[in-house]
Amino acid sequence: MRVEGRLPRWLAYCLACLFLWGVWGVLAKVASGRMSPKDEQILFTAGSLPVAAAALWRLKGALETHRIGALCGVLNGVFAGLGLIAYYVAMERGPASVVAPVTALFPLLTVLLAATFLRERVNRFQAAGIAAALVSIFLLAS
Amino acid sequence: MAEWLPYSLIAVALWGAVGLLQKLGASRVSAHSLFVWLTIGFALQVPFLAPGSRLASMAASEVGFGLLVGLTNALGSWFLFAALERGAQASIAIPLTALYPLVTALLAVLLLGERLSGRQWVGLVLAVIAGLLLSYEAPQQPDRSAAGSASETAG
Numbered sequence: 001m002r003v004e005g006r007l008p009r010w011l012a013y014c015l016a017c018l019f020l021w022g023v024w025g026v027l028a029k030v031a032s033g034r035m036s037p038k039d040e041q042i043l044f045t046a047g048s049l050p051v052a053a054a055a056l057w058r059l060k061g062a063l064e065t066h067r068i069g070a071l072c073g074v075l076n077g078v079f080a081g082l083g084l085i086a087y088y089v090a091m092e093r094g095p096a097s098v099v100a101p102v103t104a105l106f107p108l109l110t111v112l113l114a115a116t117f118l119r120e121r122v123n124r125f126q127a128a129g130i131a132a133a134l135v136s137i138f139l140l141a142s
Numbered sequence: 143m144a145e146w147l148p149y150s151l152i153a154v155a156l157w158g159a160v161g162l163l164q165k166l167g168a169s170r171v172s173a174h175s176l177f178v179w180l181t182i183g184f185a186l187q188v189p190f191l192a193p194g195s196r197l198a199s200m201a202a203s204e205v206g207f208g209l210l211v212g213l214t215n216a217l218g219s220w221f222l223f224a225a226l227e228r229g230a231q232a233s234i235a236i237p238l239t240a241l242y243p244l245v246t247a248l249l250a251v252l253l254l255g256e257r258l259s260g261r262q263w264v265g266l267v268l269a270v271i272a273g274l275l276l277s278y279e280a281p282q283q284p285d286r287s288a289a290g291s292a293s294e295t296a297g
Contacts, residue, residue: 042188047208064172064175073178095256096249128275135268
């Protein structure tokens with residue numbers, strides 16, 4: 001991707017991310033109708049490997065091995081992977097235009113968990129977000 | 143209840159926990175290291191997913207689709223890390239990328255011919271606003287913590 005001119009580089013990268021994640025949802029919808037969720041997750045893992053290799057290259061091979069940091073990362077993979085399997089089933093059974101927005105509301109739970117376990121304050125934007133998220137799920141599921 | 147809803151909520155619950163772990167991990171290792179460990183976490187599950195796999199008999203095009211699902215997601219995370227490295231403020235970058243379900247929905251309507259009811263369109267807009275609000279954290283120290291909370295959506 002090549003963006004020149006007035007668009008700042010960081011913004012171009014954000015838009016690239018936005019586009020790729022948007023496309024990801026459609027691809028997941030199509031793939032979920034054609035293979036089992038387990039097979040899809042195996043392929044998802046394989047498809048992630050080049051990027052993990054690039055990340056390792058960026059680290060010059062020096063993967064940080066802080067015990068808690070690494071454990072959080074691995075557990076992230078386990079939880080994210082299980083979540084992805086549920087996501088594929090949802091995609092198989094419902095329209096992508098509804099499943100994508102509902103599943104993207106996961107920060108709702110992160111905010112609540114962070115408030116509970118990390119004692120982070122829920123700011124008023126996030127409080128409004130929680131309310132909006134609940135109403136949106138109700139509307140999307142109707 | 144819609145058939146897709148319980149599975150979506152399971153994903154929300156699991157990915158919500160990922161977001162919490164991300165916060166914990168990101169203060170200790172860089173976004174790139176966290177991504178490598180995350181991928182190792184994915185790989186550890188493969189032996190449990192493999193029994194009964196029909197990968198061997200799948201058409202190459204289907205395998206390609208599956209690989210692209212992983213690649214687009216991971217590349218998206220990569221670009222978000224890159225944006226934060228290039229000085230993007232997390233308080234702008236994260237909410238901006240939280241707009242992705244809108245892109246998915248529009249592509250699904252345009253390319254897959256999906257139809258939404260009026261109520262669902264309102265729900266979609268509201269969900270995207272909710273995503274913006276939920277991912278808003280007051281600007282704070284940049285760098286690691288920023289790049290960390292960024293990779294939340296890597297799942």
